[in-house]
Amino acid sequence: MSKTDVSRRGLLKTGALAGSGLALPTIFTAQSAHAYTNEPTGSSVTLGFNVPQTGPYADEGADELRAYQLAIEHLNGGGDGGMLNTFSSKALQGNGILGKEVKYVTGDTQTKSDAARASAKSMIEKDGAVMITGGSSSGVAVAVQALCQEAGVIFMAGLTHSNDTTGKDKRANGFRHFFNSYMSGAALAPVLANAYGKDRKAYHLTADYNWGYTTEEAVRSSTEAMGWETVAAVKTPLTQTDFSSYIAPVLQSGADTLILNHYGGNMVNSLTNAVQFGLRDKQVNGKDFQIVVPLYSRLMAKGAGANVKGIFGSTNWHWSLQDEGSKAFVRSFGTKYGFPPSQAAHTCYVQTLLYADAVQRAGSFAPCAVAEALEGYEFDGLGNGKTLYRAEDHQCFKDVLVVKGKENPTSEFDLLEIVEVTPVEQVTYAPDHPQFSGGALGTCNNGA
């Protein structure tokens, strides 16, 4: 019994030791000694690339990482400079950022919000990253964005398409270059009305989670505004792999258009299933049955193979664009890696450049200074034409591409063709648009 007393006293003692540590700031430097989180003091600055390296989106993550490495190379003055040469801002000199050499660390999001936050935290706490970027899903983007807000670093979102990222879950330290559900709907609707007529009955299959909800809502309201009718909207589980029981009843409902609000593996499977059912060979209400995929990505198109042929969708960017910026980027990416970049690679590359440029213009890595430099900033030459980083919600406004699956692809990367470049005016919305309501940016956080 005396032994326990020893252990209890021992506990108290060690507890007191820990307590005394807190009370001795002369030995311990509290982090508040820095002006902001992870202020780079040496000759280099570290950026954190948080991309899925394991799990179903690993290939997309790998492409994002390639783009980041290319961007770092260009920022440090290596390679052919890529889009630095076409970027409207000439602040960056090719000598790093503010003269500091750019280094990077990587983390694995596993496409899970918990894991993504863990890897982001590790890059912030252990590796001293001053900015976090990347990701290939909205859940991850929103989670990491909130984390960066708390930690006091800048978050430059990668591939995230949900309205919420710059809508109800927006944060002052987070910025998104990628387009969103609303823009997809707004860009697609006129093209669809043009191609398929204004008298259509649509059947939505929607992934049963946040991104699915916002995409369905956006596409629905835009197409209904064009005169389409929505016959039904059915939610499908994230873990679903065989969509036959959802697709089989579509024809019975009298719908003549199927809209697949799915992404990734869900989209590959639902589209494959729908095409397999021969829906596109059918005639309903005297019209050819059609399928629409609001958000396309190249990896998804690759997974769905020949099934994408002739199917409309939207993307943020495509390598076949012929503006100078896109051409420069495709050239340096293609030369380095042997194949053209995906839209995920593009947005990640651009986000890195935009961040570096903002720091350069602000003259500081302090998140609030960077945020201020990005807010309301207008630029060009990065592949999407004239673009605005809107101050109210930190969303980029730029042209949106409506694409369609190519009938005769010449290679495994040549799967989509651009149908229309929807001008930015058509996809712009008011900051308080109902689809983006709730939530507030808050104030920027420099951290401790």
Add this chain to the structure above:
Amino acid sequence: MDAIILQILNGLDKGSAYALIALGLTLIFGTLGVVNFAHGALFMIGAFCAVTLSRILTLSHTVIDETKTDFLGNPLKVDVPYVHDIFGIAAGNAIIDWAVPLAILFAIPVMILVGVVMERGLIKHFYKRPHADQILVTFGLAIVLQEVIKYFYGANPIPTPAPAAFKGSFDFGAAIGFDPNLIIYPYWRIIYFLFATLIIGGVFAFLQFTTFGMVVRAGMADRETVGLLGINIDKRFTIMFGIAAAVAGLAGVMYTPINSPNYHMGMDFLVLSFVVVVVGGMGSLPGAVLAGFLLGVLESFASMREVIDIIPGINQIIIYLVAIIILLTRPRGLMGRKGVMED
């Protein structure tokens, strides 16, 4: 009415896939007494047999087409499959087109080999270990197998279409007097259903009518007695494992046109197939098949929008809900024997 017929049809089709996977799982459990968490991985490897064969068939050499350019402005490199050179373009394309059915022939020896190696190399040492250990080691194996596949084939799904001849769907409704287009079902899924029934029937016939099958059934009933009779049951069980692996593999091969295969498809099916086996009753072959079809049909009904409108989210949980209800009301599943897996 038409909607219900359609979902029954659909449920039978889904169920045939579940039944096929659960059948192999039960076969292994029933004969060897091993809970094989790597069974989903066998299904996945089967699917990748189809991918591999189609890759082999499309092995190419590059020809430079000077008239076209690639995305960087260089002359376009065109891949020409060797089968084009050997059989001519038309015949070559036909062979590539039929890669999935051809993969059946390719997969059978591969899967039997995989199964036998797995049994001799690993499972054999776990007959006497607790079920928990078996679950854990095969779970580890499943992780390893899927990571190996991912290393070689990437994380993205790989499209593996059915032959062009099976494109489109059959109009059941029109055949039985409904309006056209009300009850349609894809040809390939009908083929899958028939294929599954064939395999299930084949396995049952094999166990019922061959001497080998009789010994195995006796072994499933009472392993020790058969051992006492001096029959080399272990060797037969190895073969049985190979057969179970082949069944899982073939299920995978034929599944590729339905869903593009990816490295985690085995894990996706794993939980579900265990639910099927447990609902059917551990160790009962007819139970596994029955439960497969039952869950397939119920899942189809639960995904009807009329049902979801009444009970939101039911499509998310139906499988688990059924599993819980059955296990609580029928402790040994639908057709399970007493005393199996209760320690």
Add this chain to the structure above:
Amino acid sequence: MGILEVKNVGKRFGGLQALSEVNLSVRENSVHAIIGPNGAGKSTLLNCLVGKLIPDTGSVMFDGKSVLGRAPYEINQMGISRVFQTPEIFGDLTVLENMLIPCFAKRDGAFELNAISSVMDQKEVLEKAEHMLEEMNMADKRHMHAAAMSRGDKRRLEIGMCLSQEPRLLLLDEPTAGMARADTNNTIDLLKQISDERDITIAIIEHDMHVVFSLADRITVLAQGTPLVEDDPQNIKGNPKVREAYLGESA
């Protein structure tokens, strides 16, 4: 009126009538043996007595209270302990722990959430367990894993565990099955000693006539699910019906 009264018990498994019209009365403080050829229904009867099976018909009264429909642990708490054919002990636990568990069960009942105090602090229970081990001559093995002991020791331990609960009725299911002669004799001596020294009733199911006639005060012969005769050992030995049905076969 015996301490255990079995009246008209019948049990059917599908097409097999395992027990029918079983009547049995075990007198207090006696040693009562139930014998019979294989398949006579001895084990089924035993399972009906301890709550593992519920008979289709009839009644089983222990000390004037019905045991039917009660769970095994409840029947145990009424004062019936059971020794199995193959010793059922806690193989992963030490011998001392094996003995502690029935002692705790005796003191605390069917369930007690006693998660904070250490086993080693429960002085009176510890003492009782140690005492019982000594009585069983196993004190030197107290830190051994129970599974590592010989079969005879396991049997002793099991009997000791049952006795530590101070049961009024001890049921034994072929306690010497598979034992060497020496172990069998030791077990017989042990049971004799128990029966002599304690205020306890013993019911034993046994195959081995040597054991039966060494121990029993009274014997019931079971054949094809129904009692053939119930009498004193000397009368049983001479009973021609028994010789024919049972002893004749085995001789």
Add this chain to the structure above:
Amino acid sequence: MKSLTKNDLTLLVAVAFLTLFAPFILNPFPEGSAMAQFNAGYPDLMQRFVIFGIFAIGFNILFGLTGYLSFGHAAFLGVGSYAAVWMFKLLSMNVIPAIILSVIVAGLFSLLIGFVSLRRSGIYFSILTLAFAQMMFALAYSVLTPITGGETGLQLALDDPRILGSSQTPEGNIPVPGLFGMEMRDSFDLELGSWVFTFNIGYYFCALVLIASFYLAIRIFRSPFGMMLRAVKSNQQRMNYTGLNTRPYTLAAFVISGMYAGLAGGLMASMDPLAGAERMQWTASGEVVLMTILGGAGTLIGPVLGAGFIKYFENIFSKINATILHEWFAFLPDGLEDFIVAILYPFIGKGWHLTLGILFMMVVIFLPGGLVEGGQRIRSWLQARKSKNGRPNGTTEPAE
């Protein structure tokens, strides 16, 4: 409160030492050195070590003692997190009420699920727990989005009502979880030469909770209740015929381990106020099974070691990429360097799942007692060597 045995006391002191000095132990390499990437002494990972340690300790009370293999324990961690975040949103940013609520909520859920699932044993029990957890995950991810935040997870917002405390800080930010004015995220750096050691308040809070949880686990292991649980695993038949009702014992173990999971979930939310549905998925439950087995099921220290091992793998090992490998082997001739990197590459960095899978198989095959058994084998091997050198040795210690 009576005595712990000498072994248990040593173990407790060792755990206390390891956790309290973790900032030093986990940062053995100087900042900026090539080995610095193997340092694990940053707050987030240290917090994870101890939080998952608590989770695994709790899981072990169920699995290690009773042998009931639950494949749905992550669900309790999940509901614990949700409860804590809701507490932050509605009541106050103090972690104490949040953690208390998460333990209670997890306890209630485990009572309900345990009551139903424990009607069956063996693999049927595993499947029942798996089914419940998957249902909870699926619903939390989709239809329950208003309560759980769905895909993005439940997080704090600038307009949370928060009865005790303010919705926003004066600077217009969301307040952070704290304990009577100490913010969980606050850290102090100690620089000694080129070494930097970080002391984080949140970590020390978790560490104290871990030590308390570990102490409680020792008490449970050594209590009559713990002995009964081991008896359940060993022989349920004998339990029943000894007048013991096994069901309440297993249910109590299930609820206790569920509450441990809830505690871990509450702590996780206190360190990082976001609760995602993925932490309830069956793979997350599988992870805690891996931790417990890898460390050594049924032992006291094993689960803590296993948790640390897997989290280290996930967070440190996974970050080694090809560039770093090339740096390591740069001293070799080019051809050889590429060759070695090519061989190692599939197993490290993003291939860490593969290595973990192989390792896990190895442990199950060769070391069923996990790392603890490995340690014991090494120890007895060393002792055998010692005694060969002339000193006789006593019996080996009973397995811990």
